[in-house]
Amino acid sequence: MRIRVNxxxxxxxxxxxxxxxxxxxxxxxxxxxxxxLFLAGSQFAQYRKVDxxxxxxxxxxxxxxxxxxxLTSLLRQPETLKLYAQINFLxxxxxxxxxxxxxxxxxxxxxxxxxxxxxxxxxxxxxxxPVIEISVEGTVNQVTGAFLNNLEASPDFEEVTVIDQSFAxxxxxxxxxxxxxxxxxxxxxxPGPEAAKAEP
Amino acid sequence: MAKNGKSKPxxxxxxxxxxxxxxxxxxxxxxSGFVLGARLLGAPKRGLRRLALRGLxxxxxxxxxxxxxxxxxxxLDKAIRAVxxxxxxxxxxxxxxxxxxxxxxxxxxxxxxxxxKNELESLLRWKIKDNLGFAAEExxxxxxxxxxxxxxxxxxxxxxxxxxxxxxxxxxESTRGGPSVILPATAALLPLLPETEPGVQLLTHVCSxxxxxxxxxxxxxxxxxxxxxxxxxxxxxxxxxAARAQASARDRMGxxxxxxxLCSRPLxxxxxxxSLQKTLGLAVxxxxxxxxxxxxxxxxxxxxxGLFAAPLAxxxxxxxxxx
Numbered sequence: 001m002r003i004r005v006n007x008x009x010x011x012x013x014x015x016x017x018x019x020x021x022x023x024x025x026x027x028x029x030x031x032x033x034x035x036x037l038f039l040a041g042s043q044f045a046q047y048r049k050v051d052x053x054x055x056x057x058x059x060x061x062x063x064x065x066x067x068x069x070x071l072t073s074l075l076r077q078p079e080t081l082k083l084y085a086q087i088n089f090l091x092x093x094x095x096x097x098x099x100x101x102x103x104x105x106x107x108x109x110x111x112x113x114x115x116x117x118x119x120x121x122x123x124x125x126x127x128x129x130p131v132i133e134i135s136v137e138g139t140v141n142q143v144t145g146a147f148l149n150n151l152e153a154s155p156d157f158e159e160v161t162v163i164d165q166s167f168a169x170x171x172x173x174x175x176x177x178x179x180x181x182x183x184x185x186x187x188x189x190x191p192g193p194e195a196a197k198a199e200p
Numbered sequence: 201m202a203k204n205g206k207s208k209p210x211x212x213x214x215x216x217x218x219x220x221x222x223x224x225x226x227x228x229x230x231x232s233g234f235v236l237g238a239r240l241l242g243a244p245k246r247g248l249r250r251l252a253l254r255g256l257x258x259x260x261x262x263x264x265x266x267x268x269x270x271x272x273x274x275x276l277d278k279a280i281r282a283v284x285x286x287x288x289x290x291x292x293x294x295x296x297x298x299x300x301x302x303x304x305x306x307x308x309x310x311x312x313x314x315x316x317k318n319e320l321e322s323l324l325r326w327k328i329k330d331n332l333g334f335a336a337e338e339x340x341x342x343x344x345x346x347x348x349x350x351x352x353x354x355x356x357x358x359x360x361x362x363x364x365x366x367x368x369x370x371x372x373e374s375t376r377g378g379p380s381v382i383l384p385a386t387a388a389l390l391p392l393l394p395e396t397e398p399g400v401q402l403l404t405h406v407c408s409x410x411x412x413x414x415x416x417x418x419x420x421x422x423x424x425x426x427x428x429x430x431x432x433x434x435x436x437x438x439x440x441x442a443a444r445a446q447a448s449a450r451d452r453m454g455x456x457x458x459x460x461x462l463c464s465r466p467l468x469x470x471x472x473x474x475s476l477q478k479t480l481g482l483a484v485x486x487x488x489x490x491x492x493x494x495x496x497x498x499x500x501x502x503x504x505x506g507l508f509a510a511p512l513a514x515x516x517x518x519x520x521x522x523x
Contacts, residue, residue: 001395001419001420002395002419002518003344003383003391005358005383005387006381006382006383007303007342007365007382008379008382009340
């Protein structure tokens with residue numbers, strides 16, 4: 001009599017061959033695990049590096065912000081504001097003290113009456129400041145009257161000195177006169193230090 | 201059984217798909233009196249290569265279908281390791297032969313069978329539940345079709361309590377891995393009975409204080425009786441039990457036994473055969489063991505083959521039938 005009963009739990013194909021494929025699977029799994037661990041480790045190291053850099057930059061930003069606050073508060077102190085006003089005043093002074101020949105020509109041209117023309121203009125720098133030497137030609141009244149009056153009255157010039165005066169030659173009209181004078185250029189009327197306080 | 205009267209591999213299950221198509225490389229038989237181990241020749245050869253036996257003291261294994269069987273696991277483990285060492289632990293699959301007392305054997309008739317396997321198993325569990333003595337859900341079952349005729353299907357169903365079986369499986373797993381074939385010892389003897397015998401055959405299997413009687417008609421198992429023998433008069437009880445089996449066959453099934461076989465491990469006594477013959481009124485023969493199976497054994501192992509290895513020879517013969 002043939003027997004086909006069997007009380008054993010039959011193993012499935014994968015259970016029977018587990019000894020063949022399991023080592024391969026374990027090796028592959030271990031390799032994959034090692035690779036993933038390596039990957040995770042390097043990622044973590046990179047993350048730490050970036051994190052440290054970010055932390056460092058954040059600290060720097062905080063430091064800078066603190067410095068800004070500190071400096072801002074410093075700048076708002078009365079002494080600093082006073083210094084600002086003085087700086088502005090000096091800057092304005094320096095600006096006004098800048099002198100160019102073309103600018104000077106314009107300044108002088110404003111003082112000229114209509115019938116007077118400039119025949120020479122020279123600029124010399126002295127210890128007291130720039131001194132100009134102006135030669136003009138015109139009628140007697142306009143030159144000696146209007147021009148010299150204008151020059152002396154101008155707030156930009158002082159110490160007006162007539163250096164030379166000559167009357168017309170024989171072939172020229174009788175009332176034509178040439179005048180050479182010097183004056184120290186002091187620039188426009190400067191704003192006082194109080195006016196500069198509003199600008200810090 | 202097919203329509204032409206020959207058996208066919210129909211339903212077979214052990215909690216799923218059972219049966220065995222090829223022999224394992226080793227067999228371990230655990231009985232209350234001994235542990236028998238054998239290493240089998242690899243295919244295509246058929247036979248034994250190594251055979252080893254270790255005796256067990258009383259009480260190490262107490263076969264029962266319901267309760268704890270292995271009462272001294274350390275002693276049993278030691279014996280199994282000794283046997284395994286003797287036959288060589290060459291890997292491969294292992295078969296496990298159990299004491300007959302651990303299993304419940306049922307022969308069930310059906311008109312039709314459910315087409316689905318799980319439905320069939322549920323039906324089988326329901327049919328055998330009264331015979332088990334424990335909850336049907338706790339049983340691992342295996343079955344095979346032994347007869348098929350129009351409107352009549354006969355199944356042989358073997359059941360074992362899972363935790364009882366787990367003890368035996370656990371006992372050999374430590375040394376040889378999980379078994380691929382598990383059978384009660386007497387079931388392994390059945391392939392030795394000639395299928396061409398026209399009458400009814402009675403197999404008396406005496407082993408380690410238990411006797412099992414199997415009644416076989418052609419390719420059908422008709423009856424299975426297993427009983428523990430008393431300490432004092434074992435031989436008389438075997439004879440008495442054989443007489444009961446014969447009377448039961450005659451009275452309940454109308455079968456007349458025409459041939460009787462005896463397998464006693466170890467041999468109970470010279471007088472047993474004579475007593476059986478006298479009681480049954482038949483010549484009682486030794487099971488026909490194929491002597492070619494022992495060709496690979498050493499000189500000291502060959503005596504064990506005739507005395508103890510009949511179930512192993514039956515398993516090898518069973519595969520021959522399958523092929």
